[in-house]
Amino acid sequence: MNKFRTVVSLIIMVISAFAGFIVGAFLDNAVGGAILFALISGIACNIYTVDNPRK
Numbered sequence: 001m002n003k004f005r006t007v008v009s010l011i012i013m014v015i016s017a018f019a020g021f022i023v024g025a026f027l028d029n030a031v032g033g034a035i036l037f038a039l040i041s042g043i044a045c046n047i048y049t050v051d052n053p054r055k
Contacts, residue, residue, distance in 0.1 A: 008045075009045040009046075009049070012041050013041050016037040016040070016041040017034045017037055017041075018034070019037055020033040020034040021033055021037075
């Protein structure tokens with residue numbers, strides 16, 4: 001099941017990076033927006049995984 005969580009985390013990070021790219025493009029910093037959104041979602045996924053261990 002840990003592989004499933006990893007795959008879902010990567011998918012969430014890619015989707016949020018794309019959304020950050022779009023938002024950043026409107027603010028004239030597309031790559032910065034993509035990096036910021038991917039970093040935020042990656043940290044959130046890590047916190048969720050640590051906070052909710054498998055039993």
